[in-house]
Amino acid sequence: MAQTVYLLAPPTPLRSVSKLPASSPSPSIAGIRPRSLLPHSSPRLRHRLRFHACRASAAPPPSPDLGLLVSDNGSGNVAAAAAAAIDVDAVTEAELKENGFRSTRRTKLVCTIGPATCGAEQLEALAVGGMNVARVNMCHGTHEWHRQVIRQVRRLNEEKGFAVAVMMDTEGSEIHMGDLGGAASAKAEDGEIWTFSVRSFNSPLPERTIHVNYDGFAEDVKVGDELLVDGGMVRFEVIEKIGPDVKCRCTDPGLLLPRANLTFWRDGSLVRERNAMLPTISSKDWLDIDFGIAEGVDFIAVSFVKSAEVINHLKSYIAARCRDREIAVVAKIESIDSLKNLEEIIRASDGAMVARGDLGAQIPLEQVPSAQQKIVKLCRQLNKPVIVASQLLDSMIEYPTPTRAEVADVSEAVRQRADALMLSGESAMGQYPEKALIVLRSVSLRIERWWREEKRHEGMELPDITSSFSDKISEEICNSAAKMANILGVDAVFVYTKTGHMASLLSRCRPDCPIFAFTSSTSVRRRLNLQWGLIPFRLSFSDDMESNLNRTFSLLKARGMIQSGDLVIALSDMLQSIQVMHVP
Numbered sequence: 406m407a408q409t410v411y412l413l414a415p416p417t418p419l420r421s422v423s424k425l426p427a428s429s430p431s432p433s434i435a436g437i438r439p440r441s442l443l444p445h446s447s448p449r450l451r452h453r454l455r456f457h458a459c460r461a462s463a464a465p466p467p468s469p470d471l472g473l474l475v476s477d478n479g480s481g482n483v484a485a486a487a488a489a490a491i492d493v494d495a496v497t498e499a500e501l502k503e504n505g506f507r508s509t510r511r512t513k514l515v516c517t518i519g520p521a522t523c524g525a526e527q528l529e530a531l532a533v534g535g536m537n538v539a540r541v542n543m544c545h546g547t548h549e550w551h552r553q554v555i556r557q558v559r560r561l562n563e564e565k566g567f568a569v570a571v572m573m574d575t576e577g578s579e580i581h582m583g584d585l586g587g588a589a590s591a592k593a594e595d596g597e598i599w600t601f602s603v604r605s606f607n608s609p610l611p612e613r614t615i616h617v618n619y620d621g622f623a624e625d626v627k628v629g630d631e632l633l634v635d636g637g638m639v640r641f642e643v644i645e646k647i648g649p650d651v652k653c654r655c656t657d658p659g660l661l662l663p664r665a666n667l668t669f670w671r672d673g674s675l676v677r678e679r680n681a682m683l684p685t686i687s688s689k690d691w692l693d694i695d696f697g698i699a700e701g702v703d704f705i706a707v708s709f710v711k712s713a714e715v716i717n718h719l720k721s722y723i724a725a726r727c728r729d730r731e732i733a734v735v736a737k738i739e740s741i742d743s744l745k746n747l748e749e750i751i752r753a754s755d756g757a758m759v760a761r762g763d764l765g766a767q768i769p770l771e772q773v774p775s776a777q778q779k780i781v782k783l784c785r786q787l788n789k790p791v792i793v794a795s796q797l798l799d800s801m802i803e804y805p806t807p808t809r810a811e812v813a814d815v816s817e818a819v820r821q822r823a824d825a826l827m828l829s830g831e832s833a834m835g836q837y838p839e840k841a842l843i844v845l846r847s848v849s850l851r852i853e854r855w856w857r858e859e860k861r862h863e864g865m866e867l868p869d870i871t872s873s874f875s876d877k878i879s880e881e882i883c884n885s886a887a888k889m890a891n892i893l894g895v896d897a898v899f900v901y902t903k904t905g906h907m908a909s910l911l912s913r914c915r916p917d918c919p920i921f922a923f924t925s926s927t928s929v930r931r932r933l934n935l936q937w938g939l940i941p942f943r944l945s946f947s948d949d950m951e952s953n954l955n956r957t958f959s960l961l962k963a964r965g966m967i968q969s970g971d972l973v974i975a976l977s978d979m980l981q982s983i984q985v986m987h988v989p
């Protein structure tokens with residue numbers, strides 16, 4: 406029977422499980438299309454041009470195959486339905502039912518949404534394919550476009566029971582090119598002379614002319630500087646300055662893409678004098694942040710963070726504006742300053758992103774892997790979710806299979822036990838967004854299994870992170886529960902959590918088994934969806950752990966997600982306890 410270790414609260418005997426009404430039995434998942442391989446049709450040419458038509462208006466009627474959300478829609482008895490309901494999506498349910506606990510993916514997946522994926526069907530395909538977080542990049546698109554995407558994601562969650570979180574990523578004060586006058590790209594050839602100018606032009610742009618968004622550009626560059634587009638995809642040398650115009654000769658040819666990032670280098674070092682004075686959060690970013698708050702995004706990722714101060718500032722701004730819910734602030738580590746102030750930035754943030762795209766333009770490329778490892782490790786120690794981003798499967802923007810090197814890179818991020826992996830161009834404007842997601846999913850599953858089979862319990866030091874005594878107890882409970890879970894080989898850890906904190910402490914321990922996180926708040930549920938190993942459920946629960954467990958067992962058993970005899974460890978943040986039991 407159940408064995409219980411109570412640390413604080415008095416013991417309550419565990420009675421037999423009462424048969425509470427469960428939700429209707431799970432429908433089949435026949436509606437989930439098998440993701441067969443598409444024909445290999447694209448020639449191996451580097452063009453990245455074919456934008457997919459955006460089918461935002463082609464929303465299909467809600468599919469009964471996936472309609473598992475049991476929050477009451479129309480039967481009248483909302484309170485009763487809410488009390489009996491447990492929110493989980495059909496994909497998680499099917500995985501648990503068919504393959505059992507061990508098979509669930511622990512590494513979370515973030516997809517950048519763009520023209521290739523903004524339609525209702527495409528978003529649903531990503532959610533079915535395992536997208537945990539949808540990212541919108543405010544560098545691109547209008548508020549109206551972003552609003553449509555955010556609302557589609559919300560509809561998907563409401564109608565299909567998903568908990569896909571929305572992350573808004575700020576533009577920041579980076580220097581970038583303008584829009585190329587409507588052209589999808591422009592080819593710069595070796596030796597060509599191009600003009601980079603802060604003047605604004607009418608379209609079409611004069612030939613070989615690029616608008617630059619930063620007014621100080623022409624003053625800051627010097628003849629002889631090297632100008633890098635997208636961190637070196639194309640290179641120029643500055644040969645002449647004429648007022649606002651900077652003439653450059655192409656030294657490394659390539660494709661220029663709209664709004665591509667620009668950095669300039671002098672004597673082998675990045676020039677950052679004046680542009681370092683630009684605010685991390687620009688006035689345009691503040692407008693975007695207001696938009697994000699109004700649209701109810703779950704995460705705001707801040708580009709080019711230099712210090713903890715800006716994170717603290719944004720967090721108090723958000724706290725003053727949304728009293729009823731939280732928006733987590735993710736610091737993007739993508740500059741020399743962010744590396745210098747890494748620990749204070751991560752401590753101040755609710756999570757971090759290893760933004761390798763810009764990071765690789767600011768530090769030598771060969772230093773990016775060690776920076777990644779350091780950031781991932783520090784985040785884990787400080788209990789902050791960490792996302793590894795950019796170019797994970799870059800070749801899949803054009804081709805249906807990844808390179809071996811890309812698979813090795815994804816494997817390494819999974820092996821480092823990062824919380825999440827992110828797709829950028831692969832899902833935003835690539836030709837194979839769903840296939841790229843399948844690759845992330847299958848590589849994650851394989852490497853996670855390999856890790857467990859090899860029993861590589863790494864001895865990472867997890868330092869104390871809490872200050873209050875009560876938090877300290879929670880931390881110790883989670884550390885002990887994870888250890889017990891590994892030693893006893895339990896099937897799952899259940900954690901009942903109001904704020905999500907206890908679930909994140911458990912996730913930090915990276916136990917062998919999945920963590921079922923039960924929370925009564927839909928927004929906490931979405932936020933937890935970024936964290937390693939957590940399967941977030943929405944469930945209303947009380948302070949009475951015994952009745953919570955009984956109800957959970959009967960709800961999950963009725964839907965085939967657990968079975969009698971499964972070994973479970975249960976924790977709660979109200980009643981600081983560890984209970985070990987077999988599902989009755």
Ligand SMILES: Nc1ncnc2c1ncn2[C@@H]1O[C@H](COP(=O)(O)OP(=O)(O)O)[C@@H](O)[C@H]1O
Pocket residue numbers: 517518519520542544545546662664762829830831833834
């Ligand atoms: N909302 C959008 N509208 C149009 N294109 C987008 C959008 N979001 C992303 N993209 C495209 O996807 C590419 C990759 O996205 P991302 O890595 O987020 O941006 P960036 O390349 O600016 O850092 C972008 O360069 C852009 O071409």
Ligand SMILES: C=C(OP(=O)(O)O)C(=O)O
Pocket residue numbers: 542544574708739759760761762763764794795829
């Ligand atoms: C994720 C990144 O940021 P963005 O795509 O906004 O440039 C990056 O630079 O790697």
Ligand SMILES: [K+]
Pocket residue numbers: 542543544574575576577708
């Ligand atoms: K951005």
Ligand SMILES: [Mg+2]
Pocket residue numbers: 708739760762763
């Ligand atoms: Mg960046």
